[in-house]
Amino acid sequence: MWPPESARSSVGWQLWLYRIERVLAVLLLVVATAVSLGAGGRDGHWWAITGAWVAVTTLWVLGTVVLAPARLRERPAFALLTFAGIVGLGSVLELRDLTYVIFMIYAFLAAMRLRPTWLAFGGLGVTSLLINTLGNGGPVHALRERPGIWITIIVVQTATIGGGGLLSAAVARQNEERRRMLDELAAAQAENEGLQRQLLSQAREAGVLDERHRLAQEIHDTLAQGFTGIITQLEAAALAKDEPAEWQRHLDSATALARENLTAARRSVRALHPEHLDSATLPDALAGVAARWSARTGVPATVTTTGAPRPLHPEIESTVLRVTQEALSNVDKHAAAGRVGVTLSYMDDDVTLDVRDDGAGFVPGPGPGFGLPGMRRRVQRLAGTLHVESEPGGGTAISAVLPAVPAPPEASA
Structure with missing residues (x-):
């Protein structure tokens, strides 16, 4: 019912709630003892016995709640053992002084750590029964004298606290799932951006090769052929040097071919960049x-x-x-x-x-x-x-x- 520590979200208020939970039992025990001391009216013998029970309870809380590793606390058997010790020791203290009902409140939290859910609701019911009846003659006496009112109180209290625990667990699961999805989305986005950068880098490299291929083809198809034509016309002009008109015709053809080649070369250079x-x-x-x-x-x-x-x-x-x-x-x-x-x-x-x-x-x-x-x-x-x-x-x-x-x-x- 109560979300395990391994699945708890790192949202600020939840994180602080889980930290407070680990020390709350000690805090409630200290408060109850302080209130009992302040009330007075107890002799040394009573306090010697009660103090011994408080010491045992403190050690139990430290060993099973405050100092226990998270993995151990999440084990169902250990959670049941923790609850049994808290509800048993708390009941003894409450029987000695009703003020220790303050400490017994923590038994609700301990019950909510039980697995499966039906066992958690059973623990909540037991806690509610003891808290409400130990100060009224005990469970047997209270249920025999006024069963209707006590059963109603226990059922309503158990359902309310249990329902709140289920809601808290559902919210924690949703937060954890949302955090996980956001992490996966961020990782996927980062991977996609990396792939895009890699793709564009490869495209630039491929573009360079394509431009080299295009230029090579351009030189072969236009410039090289043009230069061949120029050489042919110049060689023909050399052979026709004794015929001025023919010589001039070949020279004019070579000049025209040179101009065409120059135009083609400029066109190829411009094509390198989309200006x-x-x-x-x-x-x-x-x-x-x-x-x-x-x-x-x-x-x-x-x-x-x-x-x-x-x-x-x-x-x-x-x-x-x-x-x-x-x-x-x-x-x-x-x-x-x-x-x-x-x-x-x-x-x-x-x-x-x-x-x-x-x-x-x-x-x-x-x-x-x-x-x-x-x-x-x-x-x-x-x-x-x-x-x-x-x-x-x-x-x-x-x-x-x-x-x-x-x-x-x-x-x-």
Whole structure:
């Protein structure tokens, strides 16, 4: 009934209650003895006998309540032994002087430590019977003379104290369960934050590898081929040095190729960092990318934002922007679309990017085409997913779903 010490909450008032309980028996015994001494009217012989009983009771309380280890006190057999000693010694003292009913009050607490519950209620009933009848001729006399009133008092007192003990035990269990759940929640949150940091760290490392791969592919596909063309044109110009017009044509071609390569190199350098996010929110950055893409390609592109926009982790926002740029680039290269729609959706736990066009479409499947593997790698390394829906003549829909990891304080400040 009474919550065991091993399961007691560390809430302030409960902690102090349990500490007071351990010394309350001694305190009540001291108070009862002091009141009896103050009342006077007792001779030395009476006090010698009573003092001996008080000493024995004090030793019993110290050994079974105050100094006993918590694990020992929680054992049902030891709790029953403690209760029997307190109620027996208290009854002897109360018979000698009714003042010691003050000490007998502690027997209620001792009874509430009994297990199982029915035994605790039995101990409460015995304590109530003795406290109320020892001063009225004893249990037998009191119950014989006025059974109705004494039984009513005992039943009501036992039920009230026992009910309070059950309620206290239930509250203690709830507090302990709440504390345990809060500890588990805090541990899970700390673990989740650690996993998020690890995930984003791995994403940065993967991003570096992806950028290296992209640059290597860019150099191979554009810069290296451009330099090859420049060398070819210069070699041809050297062979045509006796023909001014042909020499000038090859030289002009080499110059044009050099300018194109310079433009490509600058484009690759700019692609290393999403500068659009430096001074704009993600929705504004997407709108700017779409507007510039439309101006260059002549294809209308609209950007729609749903939900409440909020700062997300830079890795998340950068990935959304990169996927948008790559998807628009694919539309320009392959789709022959008449219009494009970009939708950015903020939800509680996710942020979703949808890019749809009404172009030629294709049959989705494994393969290196359309830049989809690169987009999928970008999204998956941040625990996201990328879905592609398309069919020949039916346009294409690309949907990227990423966790809505909030921006760290220093990033959102």
